[in-house]
Amino acid sequence: MCGIVGLFLKDPALEPQLGSLLAEMLGVMTDRGPDSAGFAVYGGGRDGFSKLTLRAASAASLVDLAHDLGAGIAAKVEGQLHDTHVVVSLPAAAEGAARAWLAEHRPDVAVVGAGKRIELYKEVGLPKDVGERFGLSHMGGTHGIGHTRMATESAVTTRGAHPFSTGADQCLVHNGSLSNHASVRRTLRAKGLAFETDNDSEVAAGYLTWKMREGASLSEALEAGLEDLDGFYTFVVGTENGFAVLRDPIACKPAVMAETDQYVAFGSEYRALVGLPGIENARMFEPEPGKVYAWERA
Amino acid sequence: MKTGALAAASAAAVPHTVDLGASPLRELNQALHNLPQDTNETAWRVLNPEGRHAIAVGVDAPVTIEIDGHVGYYCAGMNKRAKVTIRGNAGVGVAENMMSGEVRVLGDASQAAGATAQGGLLVIDGDASARCGISMKGIDIVVKGSIGPMSAFMAQAGNLVVLGDAGEALGDSLYEARLFVRGTVKSLGADCIEKPVTDQDREILKGVLSRADMLEEVSVDAFRLYGSARRLYHFHVDNVDAY
Numbered sequence: 001m002c003g004i005v006g007l008f009l010k011d012p013a014l015e016p017q018l019g020s021l022l023a024e025m026l027g028v029m030t031d032r033g034p035d036s037a038g039f040a041v042y043g044g045g046r047d048g049f050s051k052l053t054l055r056a057a058s059a060a061s062l063v064d065l066a067h068d069l070g071a072g073i074a075a076k077v078e079g080q081l082h083d084t085h086v087v088v089s090l091p092a093a094a095e096g097a098a099r100a101w102l103a104e105h106r107p108d109v110a111v112v113g114a115g116k117r118i119e120l121y122k123e124v125g126l127p128k129d130v131g132e133r134f135g136l137s138h139m140g141g142t143h144g145i146g147h148t149r150m151a152t153e154s155a156v157t158t159r160g161a162h163p164f165s166t167g168a169d170q171c172l173v174h175n176g177s178l179s180n181h182a183s184v185r186r187t188l189r190a191k192g193l194a195f196e197t198d199n200d201s202e203v204a205a206g207y208l209t210w211k212m213r214e215g216a217s218l219s220e221a222l223e224a225g226l227e228d229l230d231g232f233y234t235f236v237v238g239t240e241n242g243f244a245v246l247r248d249p250i251a252c253k254p255a256v257m258a259e260t261d262q263y264v265a266f267g268s269e270y271r272a273l274v275g276l277p278g279i280e281n282a283r284m285f286e287p288e289p290g291k292v293y294a295w296e297r298a
Numbered sequence: 299m300k301t302g303a304l305a306a307a308s309a310a311a312v313p314h315t316v317d318l319g320a321s322p323l324r325e326l327n328q329a330l331h332n333l334p335q336d337t338n339e340t341a342w343r344v345l346n347p348e349g350r351h352a353i354a355v356g357v358d359a360p361v362t363i364e365i366d367g368h369v370g371y372y373c374a375g376m377n378k379r380a381k382v383t384i385r386g387n388a389g390v391g392v393a394e395n396m397m398s399g400e401v402r403v404l405g406d407a408s409q410a411a412g413a414t415a416q417g418g419l420l421v422i423d424g425d426a427s428a429r430c431g432i433s434m435k436g437i438d439i440v441v442k443g444s445i446g447p448m449s450a451f452m453a454q455a456g457n458l459v460v461l462g463d464a465g466e467a468l469g470d471s472l473y474e475a476r477l478f479v480r481g482t483v484k485s486l487g488a489d490c491i492e493k494p495v496t497d498q499d500r501e502i503l504k505g506v507l508s509r510a511d512m513l514e515e516v517s518v519d520a521f522r523l524y525g526s527a528r529r530l531y532h533f534h535v536d537n538v539d540a541y
Contacts, residue, residue: 250428250447250448251409251427251428251446251447254390254408254409256389256408269349269370269371269389270349270368270370270387270389271348271349271350271370273349274348274349284368284387284405284406285406286406286408286409286427286446288446289428289446289447
């Protein structure tokens with residue numbers, strides 16, 4: 001069992017509240033996943049710049065990281081510290097150099113998310129505490145997804161927490177378990193993808209990244225996943241401009257959605273959506289099994 | 299005597315109201331479980347359910363319970379004799395294992411509505427999603443909208459009446475339940491076949507629709523009947539591919 005929440009705002013007036021709404025949704029899903037929690041928020045982005053979300057064992061070891069990285073790669077790097085994570089903003093052209101510098105000089109630091117707009121945070125602990133540690137309720141943005149984990153396939157570690165990001169501005173959360181992840185991982189490794197964990201959900205994220213790299217749209221990548229990924233799943237996938245939902249063909253894991261003029265919201269259970277504005281009059285529905293649902297902003 | 303009857307009448311007219319935003323669900327369920335068989339507190343109203351799980355589970359008393367809003371999992375599960383109305387949507391397993399009584403959902407129901415239920419009547423005004431009536435054992439279920447895939451899987455007894463359409467694999471591996479569908483059926487599951495509607499079936503359908511207060515608006519002739527081909531009852535080596 002795990003919990004998933006997702007919120008895609010149509011109404012820009014709600015954007016400053018994205019984090020506080022998502023924090024409440026995430027907290028309610030504690031019952032479904034008390035082991036660890038994580039979330040991705042799509043906030044502001046600047047053309048020509050990349051944001052890297054970096055994680056280390058402690059906040060203290062990250063205080064000087066943006067400065068050191070900037071000096072190391074001779075570029076202007078700005079950092080925003082959130083507990084054990086720091087989001088660094090740097091010229092997109094310098095991203096490769098930054099990754100190389102980090103690998104050489106700061107092997108203790110993991111790149112958990114990268115892209116123009118994505119920021120991604122995850123830690124072991126109760127979802128409410130994790131949200132508070134990172135200050136989720138103060139974050140704004142256009143859309144975000146979150147996950148509360150009850151571990152089944154691999155250990156309770158921060159690395160094993162969701163979301164998983166394997167491509168620029170992409171992330172995936174998963175409720176369920178995949179039975180063919182080892183063979184899919186081998187196939188994807190042969191195609192050049194790198195994996196950080198032995199987690200089944202990371203394989204699903206990597207699979208979609210690979211499909212999209214080959215030219216598939218997000219919807220097409222998910223359609224292909226229906227053939228290639230075996231097991232139980234409800235996936236919620238975030239991209240720079242939207243999010244998508246897919247349930248396995250027998251709808252093994254729960255999902256409920258609400259849509260109003262202001263937002264599209266996803267929850268593993270309706271309880272997670274109770275605090276959203278105007279929920280009483282939202283159009284409620286359960287996504288059908290084996291059908292890709294996607295929302296994008298123009 | 300007269301005063302007692304008046305008091306009972308007034309107790310019935312003014313429902314006992316429980317606000318789940320203000321008091322714990324356990325207290326409500328305990329209070330419902332504590333009701334004696336001849337209780338005068340026959341009318342209950344529940345406010346702010348907010349998707350909580352297991353509301354009004356295990357009630358065994360002739361009371362009416364009206365729930366204002368959406369409920370979570372297993373609402374009115376194991377119900378005996380109570381009449382429960384949900385003014386909203388219901389989560390997974392509404393009225394699962396119901397023994398008797400009546401549950402009405404005025405919105406949509408999630409998966410496994412009426413699962414394994416042995417008796418009583420479940421009426422869903424909207425749609426029911428996957429596995430509606432899975433392993434039903436005698437309940438009557440009426441869905442005014444459509445039902446999702448794998449409904450009535452291994453259904454054993456009772457009647458499932460659907461005014462809309464049925465999803466994939468209807469009635470897979472079922473035993474003796476009757477499945478009446480007015481709309482289209484996407485596909486039938488293993489060992490489920492269409493059957494001719496006999497006069498006896500028509501009377502049974504009429505009875506169910508009558509209990510659901512729908513006899514006047516719905517014609518019994520508009521339904522097709524699906525049931526078991528009875529080829530999977532016992533292991534037979536010729537059927538091995540179907541198992």
